[in-house]
Amino acid sequence: MKLGYSIGYWSSGPPADVPGVLAEAERLGFDSAWTSEAYGSDCLTPLAWWGSTTSTLRLGTNIMQMSARTPAAAAMAAMTIDHLSGGRFVLGLGASGPQVVEGWYGLPYPRPLARTREYIAIVRQIVARGGPVEFDGEFYQLPLRGGTGLGKALKSTLHPRRTEIPIFMGAEGPKNVALAAEIADGWLPFLFSPKANDFYAAALAEGFARDTARHTADTFEVCAAVPVIVHPNVEEAADFIRPFIALYVGGMGARTANFHRDVVARLGYERECDTIADLYLAGRKKEAIAAVPTALVEDLALIGSPEKIKDELSRWRETVITSLLVQGDPGQLQQIADLFA
Incomplete structure (x- = not known):
C-alpha cells in the first residue's frame, strides 16, 4: 500500500505551510498529493x-x-498541469x-452516471x-448541435506530454463504483471503511467484467483519503474527526439525497445517521457532533x-485500497510513515 497526502480543500483560508509539508x-x-474543491477554493490553482x-x-485532484468545467476545460487544465509537472x-x-x-453551478444534476461517461470520453479524445x-x-x-451553425470541430493547439493522462473517479454508490472500474484508471473512495470492502469489491468486479473495461483489478488504482491521528487517548482523537463526519452525514446534501450519509448508513449506522442528520438540520450542530459514535470514527x-x-493496519492492507491518502x-507524517513501513 502506497502513501499519499490529502491537502484537501480550504475552509476560510489556505492551510499553513503546504510547501513544507509536501517537501x-x-x-x-x-507517492502522491491531492487537492479538493467544494464551493470555495478551486482544486487546480x-x-x-x-x-x-x-x-x-x-499531483492529483x-x-x-x-x-465546474466543460470537458474541454478539464482536458485543457489536465494537459497544462501535466506539462508543468513533468507528467x-x-x-x-x-x-x-x-x-x-x-x-x-446552476446546472441540472439528474443522470450523473450517463453524464460522467460522456464527459470522460470527451476528455480522453481531446488529450489523445x-x-x-x-x-x-x-x-x-x-x-454544439442546434447552435449558430458556425461551430467547427477543433483539435487542441497544445500537444500533450502524454496522450493518456490517468483519470480517476470519485464514486460512492455501487453503480458509480462499477462505472469507475469500467471507464477510469482509478477510484477515489470517500468515507471508506474496511467493513465495506466486500461491498466495494463486488461493485468493482462488476465494472471489470464489462467488455469495455480498461483495467483489471491488478492494474487499477484505489486511492482512499483516510484520517490518521496518532494520540494516546482514543476519545480525544475521535473528537478531531467527529465534526467532519457530522458535516457530511448531516449537512452535505439534502435530507432526501445525501450520498455521504448512505455510505455511513451501509456500515450499520442507519439510526445514528438519522439522529445526526436531524440534529444538524435543526441547527444543533454541537449535539450532532456529539452524536457521532467513537466506533464509527x-x-x-x-x-x-x-x-x-x-x-x-492489517485490515486496511487486506482491502482493495492501493494508496492510503493521509x-x-x-x-x-514521520510517525505515520514509520507505522506504515
Whole structure:
C-alpha cells in the first residue's frame, strides 16, 4: 500500500505551510498529493502553485467537480498541469451532488452516471489529440448541435506530454463504483471503511467484467483519503474527526439525497445517521457532533496509540485500497510513515 497526502480543500483560508509539508512527504517517500474543491477554493490553482515546489509526488485532484468545467476545460487544465509537472498529473473527477451542482453551478444534476461517461470520453479524445474533436452525446455535443451553425470541430493547439493522462473517479454508490472500474484508471473512495470492502469489491468486479473495461483489478488504482491521528487517548482523537463526519452525514446534501450519509448508513449506522442528520438540520450542530459514535470514527479512520494503529493496519492492507491518502496533522507524517513501513 502506497502513501499519499490529502491537502484537501480550504475552509476560510489556505492551510499553513503546504510547501513544507509536501517537501516532508517527498522526503519520506510518499507517492502522491491531492487537492479538493467544494464551493470555495478551486482544486487546480493550489495544485499547480504548491506542486511547483515538488519533483517526485504525483499531483492529483480529489476531486475536480465536473459541473465546474466543460470537458474541454478539464482536458485543457489536465494537459497544462501535466506539462508543468513533468507528467505527474492525475485527473480525479466527480459528479458531486445536487446541492452543489444545482445550487452552486446552476446546472441540472439528474443522470450523473450517463453524464460522467460522456464527459470522460470527451476528455480522453481531446488529450489523445488524434484529430478534430467530434462528439454527439445526449448531454454534450462538439460542435454544439442546434447552435449558430458556425461551430467547427477543433483539435487542441497544445500537444500533450502524454496522450493518456490517468483519470480517476470519485464514486460512492455501487453503480458509480462499477462505472469507475469500467471507464477510469482509478477510484477515489470517500468515507471508506474496511467493513465495506466486500461491498466495494463486488461493485468493482462488476465494472471489470464489462467488455469495455480498461483495467483489471491488478492494474487499477484505489486511492482512499483516510484520517490518521496518532494520540494516546482514543476519545480525544475521535473528537478531531467527529465534526467532519457530522458535516457530511448531516449537512452535505439534502435530507432526501445525501450520498455521504448512505455510505455511513451501509456500515450499520442507519439510526445514528438519522439522529445526526436531524440534529444538524435543526441547527444543533454541537449535539450532532456529539452524536457521532467513537466506533464509527474507528471504522472510518486510524486513531489512537502507535501500537493500536499498527495493529489495525492489517485490515486496511487486506482491502482493495492501493494508496492510503493521509488526512491529519502534518507534523505526524514521520510517525505515520514509520507505522506504515
